[in-house]
Amino acid sequence: MSAVSPTADVPKPGPSTPAARYVPPPPLHGTALVLGTLSLSLATFMNVLDSSIANVSLPAIAGDLGVSPTQGTWVITSFGVANAISVPLTGWLTQRFGAVRLFTASVLLFVLASWLCGFAPSLELLIAFRVLQGAVAGPMIPLSQTLLLASYPREKAGTALALWGVTTLVAPVAGPLLGGWITDHISWPWIFYINIPVGLAAAAITWGIYKDRETPVRKLPIDKTGLALLVMWVGSLQLMLDKGQEEDWFQSGLILALAVMAVVGLAVFIVWELTAEHPVVDLRLFAGRNFTFGVLALSVAYGVFFGNVVLMPLWLQQYMGYTATAAGWALAPVGFLAILLTPLVGKKVGQWDPRRMATAAFIGFAVVLWMRSQFTTQTEFTQILIPTLMQGAAMAFFFIPLTTLALSGQPPERIPAAAGLSNFVRITAGAMGTSIATTLWSNRAALHHAQYAETLTQGSPAAAEAVSRLQSGGFTAEQAWAQINRLVDQQAYTRAADDIFLASAVLFLLMIVLIWFTRRPARGGAAADAGGAH
16 A cells, blocks of 8 residues: 655655755555554564563573573673664664665564574574664664654644554563463574564555655765764673673673773763764763753663563573463563553643652652562562552653653754663663673572571581481482572572662662752643653
């Protein structure tokens, strides 16, 4: 189905069309509008789904590829870092190739990368293909919004974004359920293969409808030095966090070298970007108080939040005996209240004080994490569901108010750059939060294991009694000690998870201070679009 044709006096944009002469095509109607909305939403759904579907599959991926679960988390962090780095390039790429061409190419490359991820025979290749997948995914979410808004009349922009936003909220619900079911009933590569039909359909429909609605293109210089520095310092820092535990941190020459590269690269990057004529990211945006503290609160909070999101299914599957499907069911309810409340938050954020709304979200996250810090090895499924369900309400009051605060006061021409920089910092913080949470979990578990082992030496009465009971049940002495060690591991890792949950709860309470360094936006202003924040 093709789009509604532009009127005769509208020049067809192309490489020779001057940007000044470009007149946007009229809104779509009828079937073209329905199919266009569906294709753009499908692509967004696929992108967001891929950031959550792998969470419950990590133990299966790690076991199949012969690596530790901590190393398995690189599957998530590699995607996040590559995605974060590519987001700021969306503006330059759009002007160079056109929004429709870039979006379609991004979806098709995402499909190719997904296929390669499913075929990866080793962790190294899987990470390489996840980096490719994250890099090509960068333009998909912002461009899906751009094309969708151009498809609707201006007065229906809110409706368009609401329809689009539902996909970003449904995906986190579907991700754990779908990932768990696929892992248990088929095999983990299919969490990537399912992107192939969805992506091909989205790309075909999008191209069929939007190919005659291309945006004008022009050659612009790109800050190659800034981009190289960005890749260097972000990549070095993430690699240091990912491999630090394995390499014994700063006892390793590799970790020291990565730390130096990250620090020096960041320092040179900041100086270069502040003086470059066409910076890859506009760091001058941080001169604004609301942008600085809004982005800081959003990003640090997202890093803490996402680290805990990854930790939960690891703990459930490795030490609570949950299957991937059961872990998916335990995590899926997080989206229910988010879907119900997000439209209300979007409507009221211009009337209510977004600082109060964000404060309520942080308190909500703190309560949820405190409840999780009370988990034991005897905690039942329903007890796990309650804080998960509550977390959805906190999520609804988290993204939109904080994004509104961060972008408030920015002139319209700087909103795209500000949104891109905000998303870059947030996604990078999410990847780093994952690495930090899993590393701390391993360290705290080792500490608790050592404390338990002190009371369960072979000569202790408690250990002797436990071994005797197990032997009376048919275990050999060696099997009995292996079973005791397994129980100690379960207790140690559960206590360690509790430590992370409790520390995260305290961090959320402390971060409320950051929110109140921002100024309240003018009353009645339109809600900032937080679409990319999900």
